[in-house]
Amino acid sequence: MSLIHLLLGALALLRCSVTVKGESPYKFYTWTVTYGIISPLGVPQQVILINGQFPGPKLDVVTNDNIILNLINKLDQPFLLTWNGIKQRKNSWQDGVLGTNCPIQPNSNFTYKFQTKDQIGTYNYFPSTAFHKAAGGFGAINVYARPGIPIPYPLPVADFTLLIGDWFKTNHKTLQQRLDSGGTLPFPDGLLINGQTQTTITGDKGKTYMLRISNVGLSSSFNFRIQGHKMIVVEVEGSHVSQNPYESLDIHVGQSLSVLVTLDQSPKDYYIVASTRFVSSKLSVTGLLRYSNSDVSASGDPPALPPGELVWSMRQARSFKWNLTANAARPNPQGSYHYGLISVTKSFVFSNSAPLINGKQRYAVNGVSYVNSETPLKLADYFGISGVFSTSAIQSFPSNSAATVATSVVQTSLHDFLEIVFQNNEKSMQSWHLDGYDFWVVGFGSGQWTPEKRQLYNRADALTRHTTQVYPNSWTTILVSLDNQGMWNMRSAIWERQYSGQQFYMKVGNPVQSLANEYNPPDNLLLCGKAVGRHV
Structure with missing residues (x-):
């Protein structure tokens, strides 16, 4: 047998061994974050560029791809990117928000390592630190289906x-x-x-x-x-x-x-x-x-x-239905999960407001305006550092108490099934996002939510998504199955309100620590605040 035939045979065996192993592909990126001067609206201004691009590079990936992304910060301020809609299964260590990650200091780097586990669809990334989102640094994440997984529409040309x-x-x-x-x-x-x-x-x-x-x-x-x-x-x-x-x-x-x-x-x-x-x-x-x-x-x-506006838009929102016979990232039909038959274990009503606290405009959830800690909440929880956050600040339902500030965490348990009502008594549109999850948007309505409104819920084919609107002087209800352990940010997607306090974290916990439920901290974990000097 010739040498070339031996080499071809060896390559064939290697390919087979990779297939048998079944590990999903790895994709490697290096991104450098800098300032640049461009004129998006005709006036020169400083923006945030990633690899010299505005918007930043597009991440075109496939379901279950492993993303290894080295982010180099050349700004004059600490910086993080968050991956809006990527669930970070069992891995809130990679979420890229201040409650889970120490920011990347100027002239240093951090390598994100995460997977698009069981996801398809259209997403994006953006800066979560300071007010960097107003300067750019955002870009697209497109997650395509794996080969052989059907999609419920003819493949578009492009x-x-x-x-x-x-x-x-x-x-x-x-x-x-x-x-x-x-x-x-x-x-x-x-x-x-x-x-x-x-x-x-x-x-x-x-x-x-x-x-x-x-x-x-x-x-x-x-x-x-x-x-x-x-x-x-x-x-x-x-x-x-x-x-x-x-x-x-x-x-x-x-x-x-x-x-x-x-x-x-x-x-x-x-x-x-x-x-x-x-x-x-x-x-x-x-x-x-x-x-x-x-x-x-x-x-x-x-x-x-x-x-x-409101009536037309709410009617359109109700027209979006889950395709029960189609699959998503997995081959089983979406409708095989009968969310409407699951008993709710905890209910919350979260009401947004715009109080003045100490003479300053703040935004709050159930009267509590969030303030960031120098120690990420995820690190404080992992290392057992006390005094960083409060699990008693936000109550399950609104009250008439005076507005306060706190680093607030809502305590939940793995496998809880939550009903969350977002109550908006203001005249402005609200938009709520939950990291680590998608959720069923089962109801929209005008005025004040009451328990009787549950009769209006769509318990059959409500779509799942990670961000929902709440119309002016209205309510929106979501159902969430807590199957992803970690520390997850629930926030206003309206960035002024998020920055000035309309957010909190949801701890999805389990007293039994297991790698089946949550990964260990990464080897390159950044430490800051009270976590400095701790060892993983």
Whole structure:
């Protein structure tokens, strides 16, 4: 036998051994975070770049990929990235928020190690430290299905990522100083699509494309529409949904979804528009859907906003349904998990508010405004460091007590099944996010929630997602199955409110420590605060 045949045989055996082992692929990245000067709204300003890019690099990965990402901080402030919607199964050590991780100091690095375990869908990442999110540093995470796992729609020709959000011309440090001094943010100066005031998507007539749309802004809901074309929503934050056509879509802060668009009109350019919602002053950003081999410009007026706001938007939100017969990342149907038949073990009503505390504007949950600790809560819990956080500050239901500040943790247990009502008695739109999980959004309603509202819950085919809107003077109910041990951030996705206290952490605990439930700390764990000098 020739040498070449021996080598080929050895390679074949090696491939087989990798397949038998079954370990998911590893993907390695090195990202350097710097400042740069660009002009997103026509005025030069300092932004945060990742590898020189604004927005940052796109993470295109596959279900169960292992991500090894070395992040080098070249800013003049400590820095973290969080992976919005990535569940970090059994691994809140990698969540990238101040309650779980020490920030990466200037001129140093940290290597994130996490897995897109049992996930598909459209997500994004962004800075969680200081007010860096107002300077950029955000980017897309697209998680594709593994080969051989069916998807419940024809494979699109290509997909396009659209990161849309409000933007300020003011420097992020100046905005942070306004909040630190007890003020509020001004109205945003504009909207951006992929870091610009315009974008063009080009495709062929008769072909179908996927648009992956995320609201990466700080404060503004927006409505998205394409002139002359309907959109079929197929995926919302990892859930495959019943495929209904829409002429426009409300997308709230922190939310993501995927739509299919078929180029079935006369070849020319068509307007793409995103416009703010639920605010008195309207902002819009316009792009183009371009048919290839056509030089006919867009004509007519850009598509208008749909009539009304709250009633229209709430009706649309209720129209999103879980596709019960489709699978997600695993081959079993989503509807095989009968969430509506599970008994609730704990119920909470979390009411947001905007109190003045010591003369400064703060935001609170059940009257408690969160303050960060120098010691991450996850480290304090792991090392048994007392006095870092309180598990008694936030009560399960609102009260009329005076607003206070605390580093608040809500204590829960692994395998609890929670009912959480978000009560919004303010006139502004709210958006709530939970790290480490997705949840069933089972109810929306106006006014005050009461136990009788449970009769209105969708207990059959509510979709799962990681971020839900709560309409002005309204309530939203979610159900959560606590199957992911760790310390998880529940926060307002509206970044001014998050920064000034509308957040807390949920400890999902188990008295029996087991690697089957939670991983050990990583070898490169950063230590800070009272955890300095401790040993893993």
